[in-house]
Amino acid sequence: MYRLLLRCNSDDWGDAEMTAINAVTDLTTDGELGVITIDSPPVNALSADVRDGLAGAMAAAVADDAVKAIVLICAGRTFIAGADISEFGKPPRGAALHDVQARIENSPKPVVAAIHGTALGGGLEVALVAHYRVAVLSAKFGLPEVKLGLLPGAGGTQRLPRVVGARKALEMVTTGTPIGAKAAAEFGLIDAIVDDLRAGAIHFARRVLAENLPLHRVRDKPVLGVEEGMFDAYRRAQAKTFRGFEAPEANIQCIEAAATLPFDEGMAVERRLFMGLMTGLQSKAQRYVFFAERQANKVDGLDPDAPLLPVKSVGVIGAGTMGGGIAMNFLNAGVPVTIVETRQEALDRGVATIRRNYDNTAAKGRMTAADVDTRMGLLTPTLDMGALKDADLVIEAVFENMDLKKDIFGRLDGIAKPGAILASNTSYLNVDEIAAATSRPDHVLGLHFFSPANVMRLLEVVRGAKTDGQVLATAMATAKTIGKVAVVSGVCHGFIGNRMLEQRQRQAMALIVEGALPEQVDRVLFDFGFPMGPFQMSDLAGLDIGWSAETSKGETIRDRLCEAGLRGQKNGRGFYDYDAQRNRTPSPVAEKIILDYAAEKGVNRREVSDAEILERCLYPMVNEGAKILEEKMAQRASDIDIVWINGYGWPVYRGGPMFWADSVGLAKVAEALGRYGIAPAALLARLAAEGKSFTGAV
Ligand code: 3HC
Ligand code: NAI
Numbered sequence: 001m002y003r004l005l006l007r008c009n010s011d012d013w014g015d016a017e018m019t020a021i022n023a024v025t026d027l028t029t030d031g032e033l034g035v036i037t038i039d040s041p042p043v044n045a046l047s048a049d050v051r052d053g054l055a056g057a058m059a060a061a062v063a064d065d066a067v068k069a070i071v072l073i074c075a076g077r078t079f080i081a082g083a084d085i086s087e088f089g090k091p092p093r094g095a096a097l098h099d100v101q102a103r104i105e106n107s108p109k110p111v112v113a114a115i116h117g118t119a120l121g122g123g124l125e126v127a128l129v130a131h132y133r134v135a136v137l138s139a140k141f142g143l144p145e146v147k148l149g150l151l152p153g154a155g156g157t158q159r160l161p162r163v164v165g166a167r168k169a170l171e172m173v174t175t176g177t178p179i180g181a182k183a184a185a186e187f188g189l190i191d192a193i194v195d196d197l198r199a200g201a202i203h204f205a206r207r208v209l210a211e212n213l214p215l216h217r218v219r220d221k222p223v224l225g226v227e228e229g230m231f232d233a234y235r236r237a238q239a240k241t242f243r244g245f246e247a248p249e250a251n252i253q254c255i256e257a258a259a260t261l262p263f264d265e266g267m268a269v270e271r272r273l274f275m276g277l278m279t280g281l282q283s284k285a286q287r288y289v290f291f292a293e294r295q296a297n298k299v300d301g302l303d304p305d306a307p308l309l310p311v312k313s314v315g316v317i318g319a320g321t322m323g324g325g326i327a328m329n330f331l332n333a334g335v336p337v338t339i340v341e342t343r344q345e346a347l348d349r350g351v352a353t354i355r356r357n358y359d360n361t362a363a364k365g366r367m368t369a370a371d372v373d374t375r376m377g378l379l380t381p382t383l384d385m386g387a388l389k390d391a392d393l394v395i396e397a398v399f400e401n402m403d404l405k406k407d408i409f410g411r412l413d414g415i416a417k418p419g420a421i422l423a424s425n426t427s428y429l430n431v432d433e434i435a436a437a438t439s440r441p442d443h444v445l446g447l448h449f450f451s452p453a454n455v456m457r458l459l460e461v462v463r464g465a466k467t468d469g470q471v472l473a474t475a476m477a478t479a480k481t482i483g484k485v486a487v488v489s490g491v492c493h494g495f496i497g498n499r500m501l502e503q504r505q506r507q508a509m510a511l512i513v514e515g516a517l518p519e520q521v522d523r524v525l526f527d528f529g530f531p532m533g534p535f536q537m538s539d540l541a542g543l544d545i546g547w548s549a550e551t552s553k554g555e556t557i558r559d560r561l562c563e564a565g566l567r568g569q570k571n572g573r574g575f576y577d578y579d580a581q582r583n584r585t586p587s588p589v590a591e592k593i594i595l596d597y598a599a600e601k602g603v604n605r606r607e608v609s610d611a612e613i614l615e616r617c618l619y620p621m622v623n624e625g626a627k628i629l630e631e632k633m634a635q636r637a638s639d640i641d642i643v644w645i646n647g648y649g650w651p652v653y654r655g656g657p658m659f660w661a662d663s664v665g666l667a668k669v670a671e672a673l674g675r676y677g678i679a680p681a682a683l684l685a686r687l688a689a690e691g692k693s694f695t696g697a698v
Contacts (some may be wrong), residue, residue: 019060025053027060032068033205034061034109035198039075045084046122048094054126055095058103058111069205070111072104072130073198078117079139080126085148085287088278097122097154105129110208110215114201115139115190120178125154128163131216133190134204135181136197141189142178146247148290149283149653153274157254158266159218163189165225166259170234173251174242219263226259244529245653246282250274281663281698285655288697289645292638292656296487297476300635302469309419309474311481315340315391317408319350319381322425323397325453328354329482331375332454338380338387351381357454389415393478395447397425400546405429406437413438421471423447424462427498431464431491441466445475448495449484450647458647459484460495485646490633497643499628500657503620508534509557511613513598515605518575519586524613529651534617536584539574543567560593615672622661623673626681629694637694655697662693 019027024040024047036057040050054072061070074080083097104111104126113119113130118140125143127133135141143152143160151157152173161169164187172179184190194200207213231252235242242248250273257269277283298304314330316323316339327337331354341347358372380387388394394416396408405424412422422444424434435444446462459479463472472488479486489495494502508521512535522533532540544562552559561574566589568574569582576584598605625640634640641656654660661669666688670680680688687693 019057021056021060022049022053024049025057027057029064029067030202032066032209033071033202034064034067034069035071035073035202036061037073037075038080041076043078043081043118044074044076044123045081046097046126047084047087050080050084051095051097051100055100055103058100058107062103062107062109067109069109069209070107071114071198071201071205072111072126073114073201074116076117079113079115079119080123081118082121082123082144083154085290088287089284097125101126101129101154105217105219107131107215110205110213112201112205112208114194114197115141116197118142118178121145121152121156122154125152125156125159128156128159128218132204132208132213134192134194134197134201135184135190136195136200137181137193139181139184139190140178141181141184142176143173144176144178146174146245146251147176147286149245149247149280149286150277151247151251151254151270151274153270153278155219155267155270157251157270158258158263161223161255161258162218162221163187166223166227166230166255167225169258170231170252170255173255174234174238174248223259231256231259244651246280247277250277282653284698285653285659285663288638288655288659288695289641289652292642293485295636296485296639296642297480299469299472299476299488302473304473306470306473308477309392309421309470311335311392311421311474311478313338313391313393315388315394315416317385317388317394317396317412318398319347320397321451322449322453323395324350324354324357325451325455326395326397326425326447326449327379328357328375328454329449329484331378333482334378335482336378336380338382338391340382340385340388342383344383347381347383351379354379385411386415388412389417391416391420393421393423395423395425397449400427400429402429402433405434409434409437409444413440419443421445421474423475425449428494431462432466435464435466442468443471445471446489446491446495447475448489448497450497456647457483457485458497458643459486460489460497460643460647461486462489462491462495464491485642487639487643488635489643490631492628492631492633496625496628496634496640497647499633500621500624500640500644501648503624504617505534505538507616507620511608511616512557512594513601513603513605514608516608516613517586517591517594520608520610521613521617524610525617528614528618529654531649535575539568539576539578539584541568542570543574557594557597560597561590564589564593566590616676618657618660619669619673619676620678622657622669623678623681623684625658625661626684626687626694630681630683638697641695655695658694659697662695662698666693667691 017029026037028035038044038050061067111130112132113127115135116139119127120142124141143156145152181193185193192204254270257266314335314337316327319339319341327339330337361367362369362372398404424446431446435441445464445467448460450456450458461475476486511521518535522535525533544567547562554560566573569578572578575590577587578584628634637658640658644650644656645652650656670684670688673680
């Protein structure tokens with residue numbers, strides 16, 4: 001730490017004297033106030049430098065007799081957004097956060113935290129040791145550690161309930177969802193909402209001095225709102241949401257400790273449980289996913305600062321399942337959408353579905369009637385493809401048929417303006433072949449949304465052989481504006497996600513012929529952490545997708561199920577029978593079809609272990625992921641993980657298939673594949689032999 005005294009003539013500071021405490025922290029004096037400013041882009045995370053700077057600035061402010069009260073404020077886009085996650089798991093450096101906090105909390109001079117942007121995690125925990133907090137109206141406050149598989153480890157679990165009460169604290173730490181300034185003021189988390197942050201905080205601090213207000217320490221307050229049995233009731237209510245995760249339970253135990261133990265003992269519980277999570281695999285996986293998600297949006301070889309194409313209006317072709325959902329994404333973001341169909345009836349049905357979805361959201365109180373009208377007002381339904389002439393981006397979502405798609409892209413080429421981006425939502429088809437139907441293949445790519453397209457976060461951005469870099473970069477940026485996590489895929493059958501899914505489906509079908517039953521396979525994958533197993537998924541999607549009675553040859557189990565009238569959830573009969581509430585029981589009809597099929601093929605059914613099911617469903621996916629990497633269809637292993645977490649319900653606490661394979665050990669994966677008669681991909685075999693991993697993150 002070094003110290004430098006300099007006179008500062010900026011208008012903001014008047015004649016203030018500024019002490020640069022270190023590269024990211026300074027202390028200015030404004031009359032009898034000391035103003036500590038942290039300036040550590042991008043989000044003022046509590047790195048070693050920030051902690052050192054804050055400790056030094058507090059010491060200097062306390063030592064300076066001229067300073068009577070202290071304001072803590074941040075430069076840039078936000079107040080401290082938390083601990084520096086990139087430091088986790090590394091050897092400790094710099095001042096300990098607890099010591100920095102003790103300096104603030106025990107300061108003999110009042111400290112006022114001035115908050116804008118997001119006071120998250122360690123950031124909110126720093127604010128909670130200040131004696132007062134003021135914020136601008138747009139500020140947000142939260143303890144999102146649970147999303148990293150952690151709990152707030154700097155007293156957040158003990159101080160927050162002393163401010164907002166046990167129930168609200170329980171909700172905030174277990175969901176990680178932040179609250180706005182208005183709610184924060186209502187709960188007493190902030191003492192004032194100000195217009196101009198710096199001026200407002202200084203004014204507030206002067207008032208504290210003038211009125212001789214006390215040095216409030218949150219730790220000295222009682223926890224209010226504790227009710228008999230509330231913690232167990234909460235556990236029961238949230239059991240489904242928290243299934244498989246370790247961190248929510250640890251967070252609950254901390255709030256319970258706050259409610260029942262003296263402050264210091266509660267802190268000890270927090271410390272112990274925090275360390276347990278921090279060293280565990282779940283948090284490691286979730287922290288990896290945090291960075292992987294941000295990395296996924298970056299395209300190797302593209303200049304991140306290059307100008308983008310405008311996307312101010314969007315066209316969607318096809319108002320079916322996907323087209324409607326895709327349109328909603330843009331309507332939600334305030335982008336006008338023209339949606340095209342071939343028949344009035346299909347158009348009306350598609351538009352009605354969009355409206356019904358919005359009305360349902362409004363009925364749940366998550367949107368106002370005016371919001372619904374605004375969104376519907378941005379939608380232009382039409383039967384005329386010519387209406388797409390002004391669209392900046394057109395997304396095709398018609399039937400999965402190459403001839404149809406080529407015909408549409410050929411026509412679109414004659415309609416769309418120069419510079420417009422033309423995208424296909426195809427699930428499997430060759431995007432280069434589609435692009436070749438136009439005179440501008442450089443402006444064509446795949447935008448593969450996942451069903452329901454207005455809900456699922458994943459967007460596979462399929463880069464064709466000729467797709468222009470600016471077009472690709474614009475697609476990645478557009479994904480961000482509509483709240484999607486975008487991953488770049490090369491052109492291959494099924495791209496990243498469906499290509500790997502096919503491997504799992506193939507094994508699942510083989511397993512039920514060899515001796516397992518659908519419910520066993522589904523249970524194993526559900527227990528692993530998926531929201532449902534492959535057979536439940538098939539029932540949900542519909543067994544007859546891509547099947548027709550005319551062409552069915554009765555050769556596969558699927559053919560036979562469909563021929564027997566089993567369609568999945570849509571008609572209440574599939575691998576399972578469904579009642580009116582969609583409760584499921586194994587279908588005796590499906591079981592007989594499976595057993596007959598196996599007998600016909602001369603298969604001597606055997607008992608299949610749960611362990612074999614897991615390995616055979618997941619290792620071949622990992623193997624396909626390795627091939628995808630070898631072929632450079634994915635930029636990096638972590639992109640594959642992001643696809644599976646956001647598009648297919650892979651449990652985030654297992655980090656995605658590639659991270660998970662690393663945690664299992666690649667030698668073990670390669671050996672098991674061989675045992676099941678599957679040749680390990682060259683990349684997998686090499687990494688396994690060298691004792692290396694896909695992600696380097698485990
Ligand atoms: N530590 C290290 N880096 C961080 C970070 C953090 N806490 N938060 C954000 N970053 C980095 C991101 O990786 C990204 O880096 P990149 O530009 O190189 O990709 C950059 O900051 C900008 O982040 P975003 O792209 O996410 O920016 P947004 O503006 O979209 O979002 C945000 C800002 C809301 C602050 C979001 O970044 C976020 O949610 N951050 C994590 C907040 C968090 O989880 N805090 C708790 C940390 S754990 C903790 O505090 C433990 C304590 O209890 C002891
Ligand atoms: P869908 O059958 O629900 O909708 C297709 C719509 O396109 C129909 O409404 C049809 O009338 C319309 N259409 C057909 N020809 C047209 C034309 N010439 N002009 C305008 N509209 C036309 O199909 P779905 O499920 O929405 O699939 C669309 C595309 O999205 C397919 O390529 C599919 O592979 C892909 N996809 C589907 C997913 C799913 O889960 N359903 C997931 C991801 C991609």
